[in-house]
Amino acid sequence: xxxxxxxxxxxxxxxxxxxxxxxxxxxxxxxxxxxxxxxxxxxxxxxxxxxxxxxxxxxxxxxxxxxxxxxxxxxxxxxxxxxxxxxxxxxxxxxxxxxxxxxxxxxxxxxxxxxxxxxxxxxxxxxxxxxxxxxxxxxxxxxxxxxxxxxxxxxxxxxxxxxxxxxxxxxxxxxxxxxxxxxxxxxxxxxxxxxxxxxxxxxxxxxxxxxxxxxxxxxxxxxxxxxxxxxxxxxxxxxxxxxxxxxxxxxxxxxxxxxxxxxxxxxxxxxxxxxxxxxxxxxxxxxxxxxxxxxxxxxxxxxxxxxxxxxxxxxxxxxxxxxxxxxxxxxxxxxxxxxxxxxxxxxxxxxxxxxxxxxxxxxxxxxxxxxxxxxxxxxxxxxxxxxxxxxxxxxxxxxxxxxxxxxxxxxxxxxxxxxxxxxxxxxxxxxxxxxxxxxxxxxxxxxxxxxxxxxxxxxxxxxxxxxxxxxxxxxxxxxxxxxxxxxxxxxxxxxxxxxxxxxxxxxxxxxxxxxxxxxxxxxxxxxxxxxxxxxxxxxxxxx
Ligand code: VG1
Ligand code: CO
Numbered sequence: 001x002x003x004x005x006x007x008x009x010x011x012x013x014x015x016x017x018x019x020x021x022x023x024x025x026x027x028x029x030x031x032x033x034x035x036x037x038x039x040x041x042x043x044x045x046x047x048x049x050x051x052x053x054x055x056x057x058x059x060x061x062x063x064x065x066x067x068x069x070x071x072x073x074x075x076x077x078x079x080x081x082x083x084x085x086x087x088x089x090x091x092x093x094x095x096x097x098x099x100x101x102x103x104x105x106x107x108x109x110x111x112x113x114x115x116x117x118x119x120x121x122x123x124x125x126x127x128x129x130x131x132x133x134x135x136x137x138x139x140x141x142x143x144x145x146x147x148x149x150x151x152x153x154x155x156x157x158x159x160x161x162x163x164x165x166x167x168x169x170x171x172x173x174x175x176x177x178x179x180x181x182x183x184x185x186x187x188x189x190x191x192x193x194x195x196x197x198x199x200x201x202x203x204x205x206x207x208x209x210x211x212x213x214x215x216x217x218x219x220x221x222x223x224x225x226x227x228x229x230x231x232x233x234x235x236x237x238x239x240x241x242x243x244x245x246x247x248x249x250x251x252x253x254x255x256x257x258x259x260x261x262x263x264x265x266x267x268x269x270x271x272x273x274x275x276x277x278x279x280x281x282x283x284x285x286x287x288x289x290x291x292x293x294x295x296x297x298x299x300x301x302x303x304x305x306x307x308x309x310x311x312x313x314x315x316x317x318x319x320x321x322x323x324x325x326x327x328x329x330x331x332x333x334x335x336x337x338x339x340x341x342x343x344x345x346x347x348x349x350x351x352x353x354x355x356x357x358x359x360x361x362x363x364x365x366x367x368x369x370x371x372x373x374x375x376x377x378x379x380x381x382x383x384x385x386x387x388x389x390x391x392x393x394x395x396x397x398x399x400x401x402x403x404x405x406x407x408x409x410x411x412x413x414x415x416x417x418x419x420x421x422x423x424x425x426x427x428x429x430x431x432x433x434x435x436x437x438x439x440x441x442x443x444x445x446x447x448x449x450x451x452x453x454x455x456x457x458x459x460x461x462x463x464x465x466x467x468x469x470x471x472x473x474x475x476x477x478x479x480x481x482x483x484x485x486x487x488x489x490x491x492x493x494x495x496x497x498x499x500x501x502x503x504x505x506x507x508x509x510x511x512x513x514x515x516x517x518x519x520x521x522x523x524x525x526x527x528x529x530x531x532x533x534x535x536x537x538x539x540x541x542x543x
Pocket of ligand 1: 113277321345346364367489496
């Protein structure tokens, strides 16, 4: 094998964020930028010689180029085998599934998730460990440290591999298997859900619609919903993955999934609608003229889990990220199981899932999943909902409203201030850190502060500590406001404001969310001085 050692210079900006390294495509195209990061990754791992690596991406611009680069570097660095998704395509959940199923050493997922793609868009690299989940902070920090001092990388001279033809070939001493992107994942889904029952329900007048947003779930959703479950052809909208996601923002929320929103809030809307993001790990669930918040979705899935074959024996526990509403906690309390509160980012759920402390996990950012893999899983959530609907045979809105009557409603909203000046955003957070010690007991209108802190998390399994994970202000009646800065953006800073209040009275559970949260939103803007410091009077995106 002809290993070539190439000299390089470190880049100082290769610290992975909430979910991998994300940058503009033009940055990844800088000389050796990707190579440096991949070599830094390999240099920080131990024991992969002869082992299997899983490789694939969401199909965005630069995916194919990056795959060829990574393949050659994996061969030069001594991997024994790479399983690569056909056409370079693997959704994030499918990659997690394949890592686990074939006991791979780890996997590289090429994606910037919901960030726009194309030559002027974003690209990203995530590394997942052998449990199929995102690398923990200790690993990503080691990669970053290595990237600061890297002076050479290894590759081999070889021709480009044909990524479109299934089958095995060799690259240096390494085997490369181009595998079907969908089959293993679809098989896992059919082992968890009652496909016969869903198929029967879809044969009646129950109508569904799935928006893949020109991103990676297109082939998965078409295979599972249309071919396996018999939903009519055309059920999947925007089902062909495109390098620029059709120019859109592949983020399944009420703002960006407008094709779906128009249908689901229009005349003659179907009974159920869903969308997923760039790399297929997020989901948005809609009913006919009805939006299910991701936090409520997690709670509803937890409350109804035993209706679904894969979860019929009940849940070991539930886990949610700190900014996610406390709706799931109420279900856990009723079920007598533990609920965990973790920092934002799926990597914090890995240990809880591995130790069987939690079965279902969720984030307010349209992420839900379970112990079946170690990533969030968009289509899994869609199928979970379809299974529940097929059993209960009730409209989505009735199921959610019934849930509120039983558990109370957690009104919830997130306000994003995107593209804020980084320095100002940091000032805002520092000022908040400075005021929180003095907030306890302080009244704001009808609300009195019960606690205010900067969230810190100690992993109950390995004892690792994550600090400064977001400012929380909790009020006496259980309401909360949370502030944090995004760790996935690539332009300026994004301030996220999360607001939640609890309403036990069923007569008051059908208010408009922004109205119901109006006072808390005003308090948040005031405490953090958002308009003064950012120059913004209103957020860019409300979900
Ligand atoms: C955001 C979400 C977080 C999610 C992360 C990755 O992070 O808030 O909940 O885990 O994206 O999701 P941040 O740091 O920007 O708030 V994905 O689908 O982009 O991999
Ligand atoms: Co994603």
